Amino acid sequence: MQRASHSPVIMWFRQDLRLEDNPALFEANKRGDLIPIYILDDINSKRDKMGAASRFWLHHALDSLNRSMGGKLKLFSGDPLELLPQIMGMSGAKSVFWNRCYEPWRIARDAKLKRNLDGAGYEVFSTNGSLLWEPWEIKKKDGSAYKVFTPYYKKGCLGAKSPRAPLPPIGNISFSPSCLEGSKLDDLGLLPNVEWYKSLKDRWDISETAALEQLARFTQNGLEGYMERRNFPADLGVSRLSPYLHFGQISSQNVWHIVESAAEQKNEKTRLNIDHFLRELVWREFSYYLLYHYPALPYSNLQERFNEFPWIRVSPELKAWQRGSTGYPLVDAGMRELWQTGYMHNRVRMVVASFLVKNLLVHWKCGADWFWDCLVDADLASNSAGWQWVAGSGADAAPFFRIFNPVTQSEKFDSEGKYILSYVPELTNLPKKYLHAPWLAPKPILDAAGIVLGLDYPNPIVDLKSSRSRALSAFQEQRARSARSQ
Numbered sequence: 001m002q003r004a005s006h007s008p009v010i011m012w013f014r015q016d017l018r019l020e021d022n023p024a025l026f027e028a029n030k031r032g033d034l035i036p037i038y039i040l041d042d043i044n045s046k047r048d049k050m051g052a053a054s055r056f057w058l059h060h061a062l063d064s065l066n067r068s069m070g071g072k073l074k075l076f077s078g079d080p081l082e083l084l085p086q087i088m089g090m091s092g093a094k095s096v097f098w099n100r101c102y103e104p105w106r107i108a109r110d111a112k113l114k115r116n117l118d119g120a121g122y123e124v125f126s127t128n129g130s131l132l133w134e135p136w137e138i139k140k141k142d143g144s145a146y147k148v149f150t151p152y153y154k155k156g157c158l159g160a161k162s163p164r165a166p167l168p169p170i171g172n173i174s175f176s177p178s179c180l181e182g183s184k185l186d187d188l189g190l191l192p193n194v195e196w197y198k199s200l201k202d203r204w205d206i207s208e209t210a211a212l213e214q215l216a217r218f219t220q221n222g223l224e225g226y227m228e229r230r231n232f233p234a235d236l237g238v239s240r241l242s243p244y245l246h247f248g249q250i251s252s253q254n255v256w257h258i259v260e261s262a263a264e265q266k267n268e269k270t271r272l273n274i275d276h277f278l279r280e281l282v283w284r285e286f287s288y289y290l291l292y293h294y295p296a297l298p299y300s301n302l303q304e305r306f307n308e309f310p311w312i313r314v315s316p317e318l319k320a321w322q323r324g325s326t327g328y329p330l331v332d333a334g335m336r337e338l339w340q341t342g343y344m345h346n347r348v349r350m351v352v353a354s355f356l357v358k359n360l361l362v363h364w365k366c367g368a369d370w371f372w373d374c375l376v377d378a379d380l381a382s383n384s385a386g387w388q389w390v391a392g393s394g395a396d397a398a399p400f401f402r403i404f405n406p407v408t409q410s411e412k413f414d415s416e417g418k419y420i421l422s423y424v425p426e427l428t429n430l431p432k433k434y435l436h437a438p439w440l441a442p443k444p445i446l447d448a449a450g451i452v453l454g455l456d457y458p459n460p461i462v463d464l465k466s467s468r469s470r471a472l473s474a475f476q477e478q479r480a481r482s483a484r485s486q
């Protein structure tokens with residue numbers, strides 16, 4: 001292939017750690033011989049430094065990307081505002097290519113970086129490598145941003161042009177011989193120094209190939225019945241693509257089109273499942289959309305009236321919740337799944353979040369921070385939007401008075417206790433009937449199961465009925481206060 005440039009071209013990988021369907025890489029590869037780089041840049045972010053599980057994932061994702069490029073990836077750590085001009089200067093590159101990121105601090109930083117590089121005579125090419133629609137493309141008729149998901153989805157997204165088709169395979173990449181000295185992967189210090197992350201390693205195959213295989217498996221076996229099965233945490237009825245999507249090891253465009261094309265061979269019922277799955281993918285878009293239009297989403301209640309809500313920030317119950325020892329088996333199973341695997345099923349995320357912010361009256365930000373540290377798919381947009389949705393303080397949120405009951409949720413979505421027992425084995429000998437609420441089991445049954453409540457498994461840390469009333473009264477009072485102040 002005739003290359004347009006004789007100078008090397010910098011391909012700056014960010015949240016797009018893949019070779020296939022990577023628009024910036026695709027364009028960069030047409031332009032000239034590549035120097036692929038990655039800059040660990042969260043050092044600049046005071047508030048959104050990556051959590052431990054994300055750092056673990058990133059370590060392996062970078063390792064895998066580097067291998068797929070024959071060891072050519074150059075790693076750096078620091079401020080791209082300083083580093084990138086130096087890299088350009090030292091390598092003799094005249095152009096740099098990247099896919100956009102949408103965290104507010106990255107948007108501001110990238111705008112400045114682009115001005116600086118433009119000013120210094122470099123060519124900067126930035127494009128969309130991770131969203132189906134750019135957040136500024138979807139607007140209401142009057143030009144304002146949507147706040148509610150359904151009209152955003154139905155009028156905004158479905159009325160817009162279809163997500164772009166995946167790019168053709170990248171084929172050969174020609175690398176520039178480079179004198180740049182990057183860091184060693186281990187020197188980035190991404191792996192936590194506690195042993196905990198080793199259990200995560202056994203659970204995940206962290207590579208672009210694994211992402212594509214996971215999607216193929218899901219398209220083959222998971223789409224059928226997705227609508228129903230996605231609610232049952234013991235069922236493998238969801239795609240588990242979220243960490244791959246977050247780190248860009250697979251593109252949302254690719255997922256969209258591969259799933260869409262599966263519809264062509266399937267019946268009407270499967271079509272409904274496919275539409276439902278694509279709709280979930282659009283929830284991810286909506287989260288990014290909210291983050292773009294309301295950059296305070298990760299830090300402040302979008303509904304300001306919640307600023308007066310008496311949420312607690314320091315409480316012993318927060319610790320019990322984090323450890324998975326609340327005495328509510330579904331909540332505990334969820335929190336332990338998170339700790340052991342870096343993932344938690346969506347329904348259980350909603351249940352544990354509701355339990356924290358409503359039954360325990362702990363501020364949603366405390367829950368969001370814990371998720372941020374523990375989730376391998378921790379994502380500023382989806383995590384913040386998810387927590388504000390559950391707390392009732394978000395743009396399009398579940399009403400505060402809708403409080404998930406962890407016992408009825410458990411009976412409904414884990415009736416056999418399969419999910420609970422995977423993470424709360426101390427309840428193994430308890431008859432199924434009591435698995436969802438062990439404190440209701442008569443003493444002889446607990447004795448026969450070898451369980452002493454408070455010793456082998458916790459007593460409930462809070463009473464569901466009274467904590468629900470406490471939350472509802474706090475909500476009523478807050479509502480009355482904000483009505484008075486208007």
Ligand SMILES: Cc1cc2nc3c(=O)[nH]c(=O)nc-3n(C[C@H](O)[C@H](O)[C@H](O)COP(=O)(O)OP(=O)(O)OC[C@H]3O[C@@H](n4cnc5c(N)ncnc54)[C@H](O)[C@@H]3O)c2cc1C
Nearest residue numbers: 238239240241242280281283284346377378379382383386
């Ligand atoms: C309190 C709370 C916190 C959350 N934090 C995160 C987070 O940090 N990162 C994250 O990726 N998701 C987050 N979610 C959304 C959702 O739980 C996960 O995206 C989903 O569980 C991932 O599993 P999956 O890939 O198997 O999903 P699937 O059901 O297979 O869905 C496919 C994809 O659609 C997207 N998606 C599905 N549901 C949602 C949703 N409700 N919001 C946004 N995107 C969605 C994800 O990218 C997901 O990978 C959170 C939800 C809640 C309630």
